[in-house]
Amino acid sequence: MADCVFCRIIAGQAPATVYYRDDQVIAFQDIRPVAPVHILIVPIKHIESINAMSEEDKPLIGHLFWVARQLAVQHGIAESGYRSIINTGRDAGQAVFHLHLHIIGGQRVRYPMG
């Protein structure tokens, strides 16, 4: 999708600090990190949000977390801990309508979840 910033990053048409890539997902640094480690893990396939996932996307969603687990080790936050967030829609503050998993760590979380 030409107007999607994450699709542009995937296509190499927008800059990003890329940590990982395979045939299903890409992982890069959030441009506005809220913690010392703040990684976005994004499916290559343009899915707007969890509301738009289909049943066949289940292994893909699981793969986002499988990659998160490896990246947490590589960034030294597996043992200290990390928060994983997927925001869906307005009330959650979803900013880019291409599904993405936030991995946030490197410090104790400062805010309640809601």
Place this chain on the structure above:
Amino acid sequence: MADCVFCRIIAGQAPATVYYRDDQVIAFQDIRPVAPVHILIVPIKHIESINAMSEEDKPLIGHLFWVARQLAVQHGIAESGYRSIINTGRDAGQAVFHLHLHIIGGQRVRYPMG
């Protein structure tokens, strides 16, 4: 696991307001809701955290979100939006070491993610 409160809920040995159950997951109300809708979706299988997931658990993790999507519709928050969180370890404030997905909605999120 006898000392795990979520395993006790799954076994019917601890109370919970259960919204959904199938052969892979159970979903129930968080006992300390942070928003009008605050649901936990929990695999029946005792997995401590994302750090303890195995590659074969990918479809199961995806299924948590598939169920989240249905429950968001049933609870009237699919269109308004919801935040999905999995906390792993100390820095994230993981309180119960049986993997669980928080679904939080019914109001605009009040806090940043970190």
